[in-house]
């Protein structure tokens with residue numbers, strides 16, 4: 001994935017692209033970085049004395065602990081969500097491509113439909129379903145399992161479920177694109193050479209789906225890392241995630257400079273993750289070629 | 291008992307039929323493949339060759355009929371359990387594995403010990419002229435190399451039967467001719483039974499022990515290349531394999547009991563039709579191979595069938611000369627004459643009047659009834 005020099009040619013189109021990137025990506029980033037070195041104003045704004053305290057504050061005792069704990073929770077949640085999305089999304093993509101036949105487009109459509117509803121509404125809907133006297137428990141009661149059988153709302157499992165539900169389509173879609181490109185002749189060749197279904201999956205389908213797997217994981221893992229709405233709504237805000245910490249600084253405490261400093265650290269961590277992933281998959285694809 | 295084993299059929303295809311959404315792709319095909327033979331399936335594109343091969347390999351399930359491999363019914367055995375391997379039309383090499391792992395794939399499926407795998411794969415790479423190049427990536431191989439790797443990837447598993455689907459189709463002519471030779475040599479060496487699909491009649495004639503001519507989902511004739519060429523059973527077989535000249539006519543029987551085909555505007559020609567059509571009034575075609583006709587400048591008296599014409603064009607091709615001769619009913623007959631003499635000048639000129647003669651036994655007669 002090397003960028004060819006000609007991409008940088010100054011055609012009107014590429015100038016527009018550069019302006020777009022500069023105003024929508026670079027400028028806000030620079031803004032955040034610069035605020036992170038300022039101080040908090042008396043009414044929540046930012047004011048002039050340049051300072052490093054926003055960063056040094058992260059290293060002292062209780063704040064460092066809170067930060068590390070929330071970061072750990074976020075990474076764990078994002079990791080679990082990604083793994084869960086892979087385990088469900090892969091069979092789903094395989095089913096859509098190989099088994100759905102003429103229902104393929106209709107089913108794919110169904111996968112996307114939830115996105116027409118606002119994200120908050122979808123998440124609150126889960127709250128309604130999962131709460132102690134919610135739909136799920138009603139159904140279970142009708143099935144004879146007793147009143148208020150499950151206590152799911154405000155548990156880590158509910159948070160994971162919400163994350164999974166919201167991010168699955170991204171994973172399924174990028175895997176779908178990869179699996180659809182898979183040449184079925186290769187699967188036939190593998191079968192012809194004596195490979196059963198399991199071996200065909202692990203030796204042909206899986207390795208050739210790595211690009212989709214990587215793309216899907218990036219699309220799930222990175223937004224999950226900063227997620228704070230789902231843990232708030234379905235987790236009851238009992239556990240602090242990095243996203244919550246950030247949102248607090250901006251919305252409740254109104255300490256923008258400290259919030260910005262936290263963002264900068266998070267961005268650096270995500271960037272490091274991406275670089276590492278790029279290294280790993282590049283090594284992998286070089287294995288394919290060399 | 292090498293002799294009886296030689297005669298034994300490795301594969302029997304019995305009344306196999308396959309339809310795709312009501313369209314027949316393979317229609318009640320019967321086929322017996324003898325141990326160690328090189329059988330070609332020859333037919334035009336779309337006649338069902340690939341489908342027949344996929345049925346044998348287990349990649350399609352027949353609607354009707356049975357498949358028997360080495361005496362064992364394999365009709366319902368899935369592809370990965372059949373001891374039959376395929377060289378696919380566009381090779382289908384695994385792009386994410388190197389040459390070695392591609393060739394080793396089948397052995398690893400069978401859980402052969404890694405040491406044995408390595409030595410067998412190396413042996414095969416040598417056979418493919420790619421000795422010591424197992425580490426190469428598939429996309430760095432040339433077309434011919436990919437073809438050979440596809441071949442040995444299947445061969446390394448010592449299949450009872452090797453299926454090849456137009457394996458030379460994607461190569462240029464020169465490489466094709468070279469690989470035809472190599473393929474036959476390899477087949478003789480490993481003594482594996484080959485079922486080889488092609489739409490190229492030269493390829494089929496020059497490589498095979500036997501040829502099965504396929505047309506519109508049916509096998510029309512099976513025989514040695516000579517039989518197919520010299521004794522075609524159907525008009526399709528006659529015209530698809532080699533060139534033919536055609537003359538339309540109606541049969542009559544003369545006093546001596548011989549069949550004569552009366553062609554409008556040209557007169558009668560002796561023919562030797564199959565017994566069932568040996569009766570007056572049968573309409574049909576005389577088919578005549580260009581090289582079976584002899585050109586004369588004067589009417590020959592000893593040859594039973596003669597037709598007069600005017601040379602329209604000729605091309606000198608070294609080994610033989612090719613003539614296009616205009617005949618009285620407006621048709622054109624092509625004639626190949628061996629250049630057996632050393633002559634500095636052309637024997638015939640364009641617009642020369644010539645006589646073309648042939649013995650009845652060298653021509654074929656196909657009844658129109660049989661074509662229905």
Ligand SMILES: Nc1ncnc2c1ncn2[C@@H]1O[C@H](COP(=O)(O)OP(=O)(O)O)[C@@H](O)[C@H]1O
Pocket residue numbers: 310311314315333334335336337338339340341342
């Ligand atoms: N999977 C399939 N679905 C529908 N039709 C098919 C399929 N495979 C082959 N056919 C049809 O069956 C006929 C024979 O095809 P094929 O066996 O590929 O011919 P050949 O290899 O001789 O060119 C063709 O008309 C083709 O369109």
Ligand SMILES: [Mg+2]
Pocket residue numbers: 336339340341379
């Ligand atoms: Mg074909």
